[in-house]
Amino acid sequence: LAILLVRTFIVYILVITSLRLMGKRQIGELQPSELVVAIMISDLACVPMSQLSTPLLYGIIPIFTLVISEIFLSYISLKSEKIRIMLNGRPQILMKDGKLCREEMKKARVNIDDLLEELRKCGYYSFEDVDTVVLETGGSISVIPSAKAEPPTLGDLNIEKNQVVIPYIYITDGRLRLREIERGNRNIKWIKKELRKKGIAGTDNVFIMLEDSEGNVFVQEREGGI
């Protein structure tokens, strides 16, 4: 049984390494070729993990072969549009200029109920609010609203606003994040000063401290949470 434990651990590390090698795309939306690889890897990992009479190499070699093929294919498809279309297909336009493209819907085997459901998920309840619908290669649906349904932007209203940036998280769980402090052009002295202003003695008791793009500092102590 100890062998099973060790084998499972090795296969787990192997699968994690494989997914990391294949990149972040694997974890989010999957392209058809990536979906195939993900399914095959999960199946291949199971056999040597549970069957002790099968050498571990019987799982390792096929998994690595799949990963290598996937990396090479994605590299080739990056360079060649033809290969990319062959592997992943093209995005299909299901609605154009506010009109449904029945032929494309038939080709994509998407019925009107599926389309309505997807539109509702995107926050559109009427076809009148939609100008273009695209079925992406990963299977998701993108919607371009019609001009009258598009919400006004700050630009349309001529309102000026500072660019929002990702907040700088200086402390999490009592630990200083030096890289973030450097990124936010701050130092430890400034952080301690800010904490003192809020009546906090040291960093150890801080659950989170962050600064947004407007310079507002948010601090929550460990004990202060719900």
Added chain:
Amino acid sequence: LKEIITSWILLLAMVILFFVNANSVKTLSEDMYESAEMLGKSIENGDMKKSCKEISEIKEKWKKSCKKLFHIYPHTQLEDIEKLILMTEAHIKNKEFNDAALRIEEIKYRIHLLTDNEKITLDNIF
């Protein structure tokens, strides 16, 4: 680019592994096959003493070979050969030379299969 380089390294490592494995399996199986053939001749001649000595040598050789082969072949396939070796030994000890000769032929066939299945041929692929 990092992933591409890693892939090339992995591919190269796998190719090297295949060649090293193929060579070591070939050497091991050839050695075993030769020993089995010699034992077959001794059994044919009815030389009990020599047969006993040779079967124990084969047993020892197989034990050593198995350690390497266990990483490459399904364990059941190797255990079958081990079982046949033990059966041959029992037959020799009981002076059942005909049965022992039969088992030796089976061992030779199974060892031949080990290397044969590793060859990249259409038959093996499909």
